[in-house]
Amino acid sequence: MIFKVFYQKNFTEVPVRENTSAMFVEAESEREVRKKLADKGINIEFIQLVSEDLLAFEKSKEDFKVESL
Template identity: 55%
Template sequence: MAVFKVFYQHNRDEVIVRENTQSLYVEAQTEEQVRRYLKDRNFNIELSLN
């Protein structure tokens, strides 16, 4: 398992603004698993790093 740092905006429909970027850590094996895990949230995911 790896730990991914995910940068995101709270609202998927808004333009990305750096000052509003949030981050969270998710434990998963692949970036695809991270995106599936966060799919039901209204996040605009900018980047996922491991």
């Protein structure tokens, strides 16, 4: 399964919507995503399971990539 992770790059700062980034991670569960990202020092805001329709849309973008962790 592929998850879309919304996060802030700096864990120590207050989250600001304009600074939110997103990445795609392949994992079996949300818990596994959190384990894989635990040592990255990022502030995870939300993790979303990506549906087939959303995945097809995201793949059409030229900057789409799934993080290998």
